Amino acid sequence: MSLDGFIAGPNQSPQEPLGIGGEALHEWVFPLETWRRPHGMEGGEVNESTPVMEEELAGIGATIMGRNMFGGGPGPWSTTDPWNGWWGRTPPFHHPVFVLTHHAREPLVLEGGTSFTFVTDGIESALDQARRAARGKDVALAGGARAAQQYLSAGLVDEMSLHVALTLLGGGERLFDGVHDLHGLVLARTVAAPNVVHLKFARE
Numbered sequence: 001m002s003l004d005g006f007i008a009g010p011n012q013s014p015q016e017p018l019g020i021g022g023e024a025l026h027e028w029v030f031p032l033e034t035w036r037r038p039h040g041m042e043g044g045e046v047n048e049s050t051p052v053m054e055e056e057l058a059g060i061g062a063t064i065m066g067r068n069m070f071g072g073g074p075g076p077w078s079t080t081d082p083w084n085g086w087w088g089r090t091p092p093f094h095h096p097v098f099v100l101t102h103h104a105r106e107p108l109v110l111e112g113g114t115s116f117t118f119v120t121d122g123i124e125s126a127l128d129q130a131r132r133a134a135r136g137k138d139v140a141l142a143g144g145a146r147a148a149q150q151y152l153s154a155g156l157v158d159e160m161s162l163h164v165a166l167t168l169l170g171g172g173e174r175l176f177d178g179v180h181d182l183h184g185l186v187l188a189r190t191v192a193a194p195n196v197v198h199l200k201f202a203r204e
Contacts, residue, residue: 001025001162001163001164001165001167002024002025002164002165002167002168002172003164003165003166003167003168004169004170005174005175005176006022006025006170006171006172006173007025007136007143007144007145007172007173007174007175008022008025008144008145008173009021009022009123009169009171009172010169010170010171011097012068012172012173014071015075017071017086017186018076019169019172019173020137020181021169021170021172021173022165022169022172023166024167025163025165025167025169025195026165027165027195028049028163028165028193028195028196029046029049029053029068029163029196030132031044032044032045032047032049032050032053032187033045033046033050034050034053034054034057036054037143038057038092038094038142039092040090041090042086042152045107047192047193047194047197048191048192048194048195049191049194049196049198050081052078052161052191052193052198056140056161059137059139060082060094060095060134060137060138060140061095061096061133061134061135061136061139062096062097062130062131062133062134062139062140062143062150063093063095063096063097063098063129063130063139063140063141063142064097064098064099064100064126064130064139064140064143064151064185065097065098065099065100065142065143065144065146065147066099066100066115066143066144066146066147066149067099067100067101067102068144069143069144069147070083070085070086070099070101070116070148071083071085071086075103076103077103077105077175082105082108084108084110085108085110085116087114088114089110089111090110090111090114091110091114092114093113093114093180094112094113094114095113095133095134096114096115096117096119096124096130096133097115097116097117097142098112098119098129098130098133099116099117099118099119099121099149100119100122100123100126101120102135103116103118103120104118104120106118115130117119123147123150123151123154123156124154124156126150127139127156133201141157144173145173145174145177148175148180149175149176149177149179150152151179151182152176152179152182153178153180154177155181155184157183157185158202158203159185159199159200159201159202159203160173160182160201160202161198161199161200161201162198162199162200162201163196163197163198163199164196164197164198164199165195165196166195166196166197182201184203184204185201185202185203186198186201186202186204187199187200187201188201188202
């Protein structure tokens with residue numbers, strides 16, 4: 001998130017999926033070897049962010065995300081030109097992903113072990129399905145803001161990692177809009193790294 005609390009910039013669109021200026025939130029992670037490797041790229045930097053990212057990526061068996069993060073715009077899915085995500089034929093997840101949506105769609109299976117299941121009956125159903133698919137591993141909540149707000153408000157988040165990028169956006173989507181209780185999540189660790197501060201919250 002930005003220093004002023006936004007996790008996406010204003011005016012999100014298919015052309016600007018992170019909103020105007022939103023890509024600046026992630027500039028610290030793009031050069032990292034730990035980010036490049038799952039995306040099929042070689043090389044990369046190693047710094048104080050490396051063990052933080054390695055810990056976050058380890059042991060994930062399934063991911064949950066909202067419709068906006070998966071993309072494709074609002075409303076029913078196109079039957080003539082279906083949207084298959086931002087990540088191409090080989091997404092970086094390499095495990096089952098569950099997408100919260102109001103519009104039914106058949107599961108989508110892509111290369112590299114990633115599948116997308118579209119869940120229309122709420123956050124608890126998505127979590128139940130993700131837990132079964134994870135087979136004892138962790139379930140990651142990828143975002144975006146509305147999905148995170150629902151799970152946080154319901155007290156269904158066991159750990160939360162915030163990566164505070166040293167930038168201001170001035171507008172956009174805030175992570176904590178409408179969230180009034182963290183349900184026992186407290187600050188467990190702070191790591192300063194180039195261009196970002198990592199905050200980890202866990203239950204007491």
